[in-house]
Every structure is written in C-alpha cells, then in structure tokens.
Amino acid sequence: MIKDFFNCEHVGKMTGDKRREQILLTAVSLFSQRGFSGTTTKEIARAAGVSEAMVFRHFSTKSELYGAILDNKACHDGVRFPWDENPVLQEAIKQKDDFKVFFNIALNALTKQQADENFMRLLFYSALEEHELADRFFNEFVARLYEFIGNYIEGRQKDGAMREINPRIVVRAFLGMMIHHSLNNILWDKKRRLLDISNEEAAKNFAEIILHGVSK
Amino acid sequence: MIKDFFNCEHVGKMTGDKRREQILLTAVSLFSQRGFSGTTTKEIARAAGVSEAMVFRHFSTKSELYGAILDNKACHDGVRFPWDENPVLQEAIKQKDDFKVFFNIALNALTKQQADENFMRLLFYSALEEHELADRFFNEFVARLYEFIGNYIEGRQKDGAMREINPRIVVRAFLGMMIHHSLNNILWDKKRRLLDISNEEAAKNFAEIILHGVSK
DNA sequence: GCATTATAAGTAAGTGCTTACTTACTACTC
DNA sequence: GAGTAGTAAGTAAGCACTTACTTATAATGC
Numbered sequence: 001m002i003k004d005f006f007n008c009e010h011v012g013k014m015t016g017d018k019r020r021e022q023i024l025l026t027a028v029s030l031f032s033q034r035g036f037s038g039t040t041t042k043e044i045a046r047a048a049g050v051s052e053a054m055v056f057r058h059f060s061t062k063s064e065l066y067g068a069i070l071d072n073k074a075c076h077d078g079v080r081f082p083w084d085e086n087p088v089l090q091e092a093i094k095q096k097d098d099f100k101v102f103f104n105i106a107l108n109a110l111t112k113q114q115a116d117e118n119f120m121r122l123l124f125y126s127a128l129e130e131h132e133l134a135d136r137f138f139n140e141f142v143a144r145l146y147e148f149i150g151n152y153i154e155g156r157q158k159d160g161a162m163r164e165i166n167p168r169i170v171v172r173a174f175l176g177m178m179i180h181h182s183l184n185n186i187l188w189d190k191k192r193r194l195l196d197i198s199n200e201e202a203a204k205n206f207a208e209i210i211l212h213g214v215s216k
Numbered sequence: 217m218i219k220d221f222f223n224c225e226h227v228g229k230m231t232g233d234k235r236r237e238q239i240l241l242t243a244v245s246l247f248s249q250r251g252f253s254g255t256t257t258k259e260i261a262r263a264a265g266v267s268e269a270m271v272f273r274h275f276s277t278k279s280e281l282y283g284a285i286l287d288n289k290a291c292h293d294g295v296r297f298p299w300d301e302n303p304v305l306q307e308a309i310k311q312k313d314d315f316k317v318f319f320n321i322a323l324n325a326l327t328k329q330q331a332d333e334n335f336m337r338l339l340f341y342s343a344l345e346e347h348e349l350a351d352r353f354f355n356e357f358v359a360r361l362y363e364f365i366g367n368y369i370e371g372r373q374k375d376g377a378m379r380e381i382n383p384r385i386v387v388r389a390f391l392g393m394m395i396h397h398s399l400n401n402i403l404w405d406k407k408r409r410l411l412d413i414s415n416e417e418a419a420k421n422f423a424e425i426i427l428h429g430v431s432k
Numbered sequence: 433g434c435a436t437t438a439t440a441a442g443t444a445a446g447t448g449c450t451t452a453c454t455t456a457c458t459a460c461t462c
Numbered sequence: 463g464a465g466t467a468g469t470a471a472g473t474a475a476g477c478a479c480t481t482a483c484t485t486a487t488a489a490t491g492c
Binding site: 034035036038121124125127128135142165168169170172175184193194197202214 | 340344354392394396404405413418421425429
C-alpha cells in the first residue's frame with residue numbers, strides 16, 4: 001500500500017529526503033487513525049518498513065514528527081484557498097453570480113474534504129488534543145476563509161442584494177453545513193444510511209439554502 | 217471524626233456506589249480532555265483521590281470504565297430529546313409556527329452543547345477512536361432527531377408552506393449550523409475571536425436562515 | 433578502471449521510565 | 463467478627479528514545 005504509493009520496491013536504501021517523506025506520510029495515516037497518543041513510534045517504523053531508530057534519525061521526537069506534518073502539507077500541497085487558481089470562482093465573483101460563488105466554494109470544500117479524509121481526521125484529533133497544529137490551521141486557513149466569504153457577503157449587502165445580517169453568522173452557517181456533512185460521512189454515517197447524496201447535489205442544495213436564507 | 221469535622225468527602229471511606237460514581241465522573245472529565253489512550257488509570261485514580269487499585273476494584277479494565285460512561289449518562293441524565301418535556305416546542309408544532317419550532321430546537325441544542333462541553337468532546341473522541349459509544353449515540357439519538365425534524369418538514373411541505381427539497385438535506389444543513397457553531401466555540405475559537413454571539417442570537421439567525429432557505 | 437575513503441542509510445539491542453493491572457495486606461463500620 | 467473500603471508495593475509488558483555498530487554508495491586520488 002505505501003509501497004504502491006511510492007512506486008518503489010524499497011528493500012535497499014533510499015535517499016534521506018525520500019525516506020523522510022515516506023515516514024511522514026506513514027505517520028499521517030497512523031496519527032489520523034489513532035491520534036497522537038494512540039500511535040506508537042514502533043508502529044510508525046514498522047508501517048514504513050524501517051527500524052525505529054530511523055524514525056528518530058529524521059525526527060528528533062515524536063512531537064516533532066507530528067508537527068512536521070503540517071509543514072509538509074503546507075509545503076507540498078500548499079495551503080490552497082478556494083480562490084487560488086480557480087478562474088471559475090473569480091469570474092463568478094466579478095459577475096456577482098451569487099449561486100455560482102457559493103456553489104463553487106461548497107463543491108470545492110466538499111471534494112477536498114472527501115479526498116483528504118486522513119487530514120480531516122488529523123485536524124480533529126489535533127483540535128481535541130489541543131496540539132499547536134490545530135491552532136495554526138485555524139489561524140492560517142479558517143480565519144482567512146471567514147474574511148474572504150464575509151467580505152463577499154458584505155459587498156453584496158451594500159449592493160442591496162442580501163438582507164442585513166452579520167456576515168460572519170452567514171459564513172458560520174454555510175461552513176457548518178459543509179463541515180458537518182463531511183464529518184457525518186467520515187465519522188458517523190460511513191454507510192450513508194441517513195443521507196446519501198453526491199457532493200454536487202449537496203453543494204447545490206447548501207448554496208440554495210444559504211442564498212434563499214439571506215435574500216431580502 | 218475527622219470526616220465530620222472537615223466536612224470533606226475525600227477523606228475517609230465512601231460507600232461503594234458513591235465512590236464508583238465519583239471515579240466515573242472523574243474519568244469523564246479526563247477522557248474528554250485527553251482521549252482514551254491519552255488518559256492513564258493513575259491520573260484517574262489521583263484525580264479521584266484514591267489509589268489505582270480502587271479504580272480496578274470498581275471497573276475491571278480501563279475499557280470497561282470508558283464504556284460505563286455512556287450507560288451512566290443514559291441512566292442518570294437520560295437521553296433527552298428536544299421534544300421531551302418541552303411544552304413550548306409541542307405547542308409550536310401544533311400551531312405550525314415554523315420559526316418557533318426551529319428556534320426552540322436550535323436554542324435547546326446550543327444550550328445543552330454548551331453546558332455539556334465535556335460530553336461533546338467525549339463524543340468526538342469516541343467517534344475518532346471508533347469506540348462503540350459513538351455508534352450508540354448516533355443510532356439512539358442522532359438518527360431519531362433526523363426522523364423527527366425531517367417529518368415536521370415533510371408535513372409543512374405537504375401544507376405547501378415549504379418548497380420541495382429532500383427534508384434530510386435541510387436537517388443536515390440545520391444541524392450542521394448548530395453543531396459546527398458549538399464545535400467552534402469548544403475546540404477552535406474558545407476566545408470567540410471570529411464570532412462572539414449569544415446562543416439566543418445564534419438560534420434566531422440559524423432558524424431564520426433555514427426557514428428563508430426552504431421557503432417558496 | 434579500480435581500490436580508497438568519507439558519509440549517509442540502516443539496524444539490533446538496549447536504556448530508564450510508564451503503563452495497565454494484581455497481590456497481599458490493613459482499617460473501618462455495622 | 464464479617465465484610466467492605468482502602469492501600470502500598472508490586473509485575474510484566476510497552477513506551478519514547480539511544481547507543482554502538484554495520485552496510486551501501488558515490489566521489490576521489492592514482
């Protein structure tokens with residue numbers, strides 16, 4: 001599984017950087033499944049196919065390994081905002097096509113959350129465990145998201161297109177729908193017993209509800 | 217005796233049942249803060265003011281202690297639904313006063329979630345750790361909540377008061393707002409930097425958004 | 433081209449401490 | 463004096479982390 005991912009029959013030696021990243025990705029997977037204190041360094045080493053000493057060669061403590069996850073994430077995938085490299089959204093904003101804006105943000109978020117289930121779980125674990133990782137993600141990502149969507153709503157209120165209501169409450173309601181939906185799918189209702197809909201359908205309905213919800 | 221003089225429950229002996237419950241409540245607090253594997257039996261014993269051996273006299277394993285929490289919760293507080301012993305809500309339903317219905321449910325949920333932060337955290341931990349506790353709560357509480365609110369919406373759609381939309385999507389959106397709001401307050405934004413509103417204000421706004429959102 | 437050597441990749445077998453859980457015993461109360 | 467509340471002092475296994483050592487590799491000097 002990990003071997004497949006790296007497309008590398010690694011029986012021999014690896015370069016340091018490659019091995020470091022492999023250990024990191026193995027750790028993401030295990031930490032996201034069992035949390036920080038539920039995962040042992042022995043397990044990580046075993047899953048990565050190396051000795052425990054190798055883990056400590058690359059990361060001086062278990063905590064450092066945990067912390068390195070977000071750095072790697074930020075550096076590798078980049079902390080991508082919905083508006084980054086997204087001409088459709090940028091165009092929709094210019095045209096003030098509210099449905100397109102909210103639909104695009106919702107679909108974007110739901111798709112990402114579904115694709116990166118492990119990272120989602122990690123984020124929740126780190127929030128519960130009160131690890132620095134959670135704070136950083138909140139400040140670097142969530143806070144900016146609130147500002148961005150909040151600003152858009154404020155603009156549309158000035159245009160007279162939306163009713164007077166604290167924009168941040170609207171953002172909270174909107175993000176709440178999406179995050180709760182993903183959380184349900186990841187944590188509680190994996191079999192989709194309560195609600196089984198595609199991301200497109202969810203995004204469309206959530207966007208419609210929030211837009212009707214704030215219309216005059 | 218010393219006990220009487222100091223009027224102190226921690227010194228001297230307790231009846232078995234009292235001690236058992238005290239250990240259980242101590243455990244709830246610690247498990248909710250650090251998770252199952254992040255909490256040691258030694259810590260629990262210390263916090264409860266007894267020796268570790270006493271913990272194992274009352275609960276044969278650490279796992280059993282964890283499992284006993286929900287049983288105690290269900291038995292003690294009961295699993296209370298928003299509509300239980302809530303004449304205001306029942307009256308609102310009869311009168312088909314949509315705002316009153318949704319506002320009442322929202323305020324009820326937000327207040328409870330705020331009051332029982334520990335239990336909320338425990339629930340999230342158990343979901344991540346895939347403990348039976350999470351499943352039971354989902355099946356016994358969440359599923360019924362979906363059915364109840366979903367049925368009300370379906371009825372109002374038949375009345376022609378709400379537009380055609382899958383009622384469960386509406387429930388998900390509505391619960392999403394509330395749970396995400398509580399989660400934010402408990403986990404990420406304890407200082408209320410992003411949004412600082414009372415439960416009443418949140419409930420009012422969420423109810424309004426969802427009602428406008430599904431209106432014709 | 434080939435032996436030499438510096439260095440990074442790798443490990444087996446620890447270290448001391450902590451863990452969940454036990455045993456063998458004492459003290460209090462009815 | 464019987465039974466329960468309580469503990470001090472364990473035990474074996476597991477934990478994060480280290481040490482002391484062995485390879486593989488690739489650049490260097492001849």
